[in-house]
Amino acid sequence: MSAALxxxxxxxxxxxxxxxxxxxxxxxxxxxxxxxxxxxAGKTTLINLLTGxxxxxxxxxxxxxxxxxxxxxxxxxxxxxxxxxxxxTLFPGLxxxxxxxxxxxxxxxxxxxxxxxxxxxxxxxxxxxxxxxTFKLDRDAQRRTAELAYGRQRLVEIALALAxxxxxxxxxxxxxxxxxxxxxxxxxxxxxxxxxxxxxxIEHDMGLVFRFAERITVLVAGRVLMEGTPEEVARNDxxxxxxxxxxxxx
Amino acid sequence: xxALRGGRLIEVAFxxxxxxxxxxxxxxxxxxxxxxxxxxxxxxxxxxxxxxxxVSLGHAAxxxxxxxxxxLLAAKGWGEPLxxxxxxxxxxxxxxxxxxFxxxxxxxxxxxxxxxxxxxxxxxxxxxxxxxxxGVDGLSGVAMGKIxxxxxxxxxxxxxxxxxxxxxxxxxxxxxxxxxxxFGLSLRGIRENPARMPAIGSPVRARLVTxxxxxxxxxxxxxxxxxxxxxxxxxxxxxxxxxxxLLIMLVLGGTGRLYGAIVGAAVFMIAQDYxxxxxxxxxxxxxxxxxxxxxxFARGGILGAVEAAAKRLGRSSQERAR
Numbered sequence: 001m002s003a004a005l006x007x008x009x010x011x012x013x014x015x016x017x018x019x020x021x022x023x024x025x026x027x028x029x030x031x032x033x034x035x036x037x038x039x040x041a042g043k044t045t046l047i048n049l050l051t052g053x054x055x056x057x058x059x060x061x062x063x064x065x066x067x068x069x070x071x072x073x074x075x076x077x078x079x080x081x082x083x084x085x086x087x088x089t090l091f092p093g094l095x096x097x098x099x100x101x102x103x104x105x106x107x108x109x110x111x112x113x114x115x116x117x118x119x120x121x122x123x124x125x126x127x128x129x130x131x132x133x134t135f136k137l138d139r140d141a142q143r144r145t146a147e148l149a150y151g152r153q154r155l156v157e158i159a160l161a162l163a164x165x166x167x168x169x170x171x172x173x174x175x176x177x178x179x180x181x182x183x184x185x186x187x188x189x190x191x192x193x194x195x196x197x198x199x200x201x202i203e204h205d206m207g208l209v210f211r212f213a214e215r216i217t218v219l220v221a222g223r224v225l226m227e228g229t230p231e232e233v234a235r236n237d238x239x240x241x242x243x244x245x246x247x248x249x250x
Numbered sequence: 251x252x253a254l255r256g257g258r259l260i261e262v263a264f265x266x267x268x269x270x271x272x273x274x275x276x277x278x279x280x281x282x283x284x285x286x287x288x289x290x291x292x293x294x295x296x297x298x299x300x301x302x303x304x305v306s307l308g309h310a311a312x313x314x315x316x317x318x319x320x321x322l323l324a325a326k327g328w329g330e331p332l333x334x335x336x337x338x339x340x341x342x343x344x345x346x347x348x349x350x351f352x353x354x355x356x357x358x359x360x361x362x363x364x365x366x367x368x369x370x371x372x373x374x375x376x377x378x379x380x381x382x383x384x385g386v387d388g389l390s391g392v393a394m395g396k397i398x399x400x401x402x403x404x405x406x407x408x409x410x411x412x413x414x415x416x417x418x419x420x421x422x423x424x425x426x427x428x429x430x431x432x433f434g435l436s437l438r439g440i441r442e443n444p445a446r447m448p449a450i451g452s453p454v455r456a457r458l459v460t461x462x463x464x465x466x467x468x469x470x471x472x473x474x475x476x477x478x479x480x481x482x483x484x485x486x487x488x489x490x491x492x493x494x495x496l497l498i499m500l501v502l503g504g505t506g507r508l509y510g511a512i513v514g515a516a517v518f519m520i521a522q523d524y525x526x527x528x529x530x531x532x533x534x535x536x537x538x539x540x541x542x543x544x545x546x547f548a549r550g551g552i553l554g555a556v557e558a559a560a561k562r563l564g565r566s567s568q569e570r571a572r
Contacts, residue, residue, distance in 0.1 A: 051449070077451035089449070091442035094435075102439050103450040105432045111452060112460075114431040121432065164450055 002065035004029040004198040005050070005081070005168050010059035012045055012222075019045040021222040022059070027168075032191075033200045034213035036233075038242070042222040043202045044086060047172050050200075051083045052076050063168070077106075080167030084160075086176055086202070088153045092146035096137055096156055099145060100128040103163035128163065135159050135189060151178040154186060162193075169193070171201035175208060187212050210234070218242075264509065268415055272408075279407035285519045286414040287475045292499050292511035293418075293425055294468035299497075300505035301429055302461040303441030305358050307493050308369025309469055311349075312342040314488025316470025318376065321389045321477035329395035331478050335417070338474025339467045346466020347459065354458040366490070373488045389483040403479070410479035417475055418512075421468055425508055428464070437461055438506070498537075502544055504551030513552050 003026040012020040020042040027033050035043050048054040050061055052073040060069045063079055071079075091099045104124045105111040119125075132138050135155045140148055145156055158174060174190065175183030187208055190199060203209045209216065209230070216233045218225040220242050226233065233239055271282055291313055298304045316338030323334045352364050376383045383389055396402045403409045428434055440447050440454055447454045477483045486492060495518070503514020521540065525533035548555040 072453075073448035074451050074453050077449060082451075083449055085446075085449075089443060089446045091439055091446065093442045094438060098435060099439075102432075102435050105435070106451040111432045111436045112457070114428045114433040116432075117427070117430040118432055118435050119430070160446070160450055 002062070003027055004031070004064060005200065006062040006065075007050070008060045008062070010046070010049055010061065011057050012042075012049055012054060013057045018222050020049060020056075023219070023222075023224055024059075025217060025224070025227075027198055027200055029167075029198050030196050031198050031200070032212055032214045033198075034209045034216045035200060035202045035219060036204075036206075036209055036216055037219035037225075040221075041219040043219055044172055045222075046219065047083055047170050047202065050170060051081065077164055077166075080165070081170070082161045082164045082166035082168070083170040084157050084172055084174060086172040088150070088157050090145045090153060090156055090160070092144065094145060095142055096132065096145055096148070096159075097125070097128055097141040099156065100131060100159055100163050101125055103160050104128055107164050131159055131163060151182050154178050154182075155189075158186065158189065166197065168198040168200070171199065171203075173202050173204060175203065175205060180205070180207075183208060265419065272411055272415070276406070276408075279411045281519065281523055283407055283410045283414045283479050284476075285516050286411070286418045287472050287479070288496075288499070288519060289512040289515035290414075290418045290421055290475065291469055291472035292496055292503070292515045293421060293508060294465045294472060295496055295500050296505060296508060296511040297425060297429070297437075297468070298462055298465035299500065300507065300510070301434060301437040301441060302458055302465075303437075303444075304353060304458065304462060305361050306353070306365040307362050307490070307497065308365035308367070309465075309496055310488055310490070310492035311365075311369045311372045312346055312466040312469035313473035313476075313492065314372060314376065314483075315345050316342045316473030317477040317483045317487045318383055318389065318473075319470070320474030321392045321483035322382065324392045324394055324478065324481075325389060327393075329393050331394055331397050331413070334394075334478060335471055335474045338477070339471040342470020342473070343463050343467035346469075347463040349466070350459045350462035353462060354455050365493075369488065369490055369493055373485065373490070376485055376488055383483070383485075386485055388485065389477075390481075392477060392481040392483070394478050394481060403481070407479075414475055414479060417471065421471065422508065422512075425468075429508065433457070433460075441506075498541055500551075502541065502551055504553035507550075507553050510551050510553040517552065 005027040007023055007025045010020060010023045011018065023046060035046065037043055045054065049056050052071060056069065060067055062068065063081055068076055068079065101118060101124050102111065104127055105121065108124065129138065129141065132141050137152065137155055137159065140152060145153060148156065154177065161169060171190065175186050178186065183205065191212055193199065213230055215227065216230055217227045218233060218239050225238060225242065226236055268286065295306065295309050299306060319341040320334040320338040323337055328334065349368050353361055356364065377385055394403050397409065397413055401409050436452055436457055439452065440457060444454055473487060476487065499514040499518040500511055502518060503512065504510030521537065522533065525536050544551060550557065
């Protein structure tokens, strides 16, 4: 069986700078895979290449065996490849409920319709309400997203992605900017996802990475330094030197 | 539930105002028709700016196209009003569809420049094509037939007023439906964050092309209405001034609410009529002052201020009840 998500020789140059060089990954279905590396290692650029925000300079992206290198962003989402953003990328003026209902309407292909008001789409509103309840966001459903505290907005960020019912979920530092007590909660929701959903996540907090990841890819200066189980990564001297060492020096 | 019914009641009352004006102010029907037509024009901008978030400084291009289309039809002997209105809308929609591909790309500044450019292009084209449009002299000889073959346009402007009112109300009902639909929600999503929309699977460009085309069509219908009710089309119908004034009206009334477009158009037109009567040379001074005050002290325009006041009132009455 082909991998859920695969890249072959993926590269991205910005002018003279190689942000991502020759990255070949293979993520099997249902994986809980972490992508780590120091700042500027090209992690977010890689996510942007996988999701179609950026066009690669070279290489290909495959989704379940299908080459999607040239597919626009929104069509990749339709195929089940969804991401979240490192910095909250939400709809500040929409209510939390409206935002999630919008994502559900898009998934169901109903968002271009204009004959019936949104308020009469009871199934979609019901689904959104249920989803918000799993994030304990139900009491904020009717509030404008901008009115929520950053940590609560972080949950909306992930709820929006889940509303698309992803087969593969790419999480760009899901716990960034929230206290560690709450970050466990955020990752807990992700850990509770159905086992067949593939999760690839970027995270700086090593505690979270070692807790949730089954496999880890270490990216340094745009290249894959190594890939392995958390134990293998923890034991690797190169990783210690380049990544953990730097972390220790702070 | 009662709040909903209260809202309905206010809406009905709102639409009774122009009808009351028709009965009580027969001397102002010409101005009244102009207000209704400009309100329709402002609604078209509200769809693309207030909902979809596309800034435009050249929206008069579509207004003018619709005006010339309907005016030329009538001047060449096809004076049936409703088909003329339709023609104005269709021509403007076609132009809007083509232009949308230029407008939809790019950021706000690029959009401002592209829309401005399209407006200037059309203005000069109409100026040059004097054999067709009458150039600076304007297009005259617009002879209108009767609406439904029954209601002739009269000197007093009664037919023109009711005709404009009916078209405004119908388009408003259409827009109300459109903006409260999933499509309308997706436009608001694009306005709020165009970067997130593709990440939830939304084809942003296609949605914006649709919205821009509909906005252009409605602007064209408004232009056609003006041509038919004044039986004249001037170059100014395409001009930059008209685009800029339109933007002022919409911001003044409040964007993204539909009613803001109508209120803004009415307040602007009435203020213009009154202030230019008081001082024909310097009236724009007061207009400028009004605009600055509103942008600084009432972010959502007149309707935004009303909404905020109503919210405060509701909260204090709730507290009293407690």
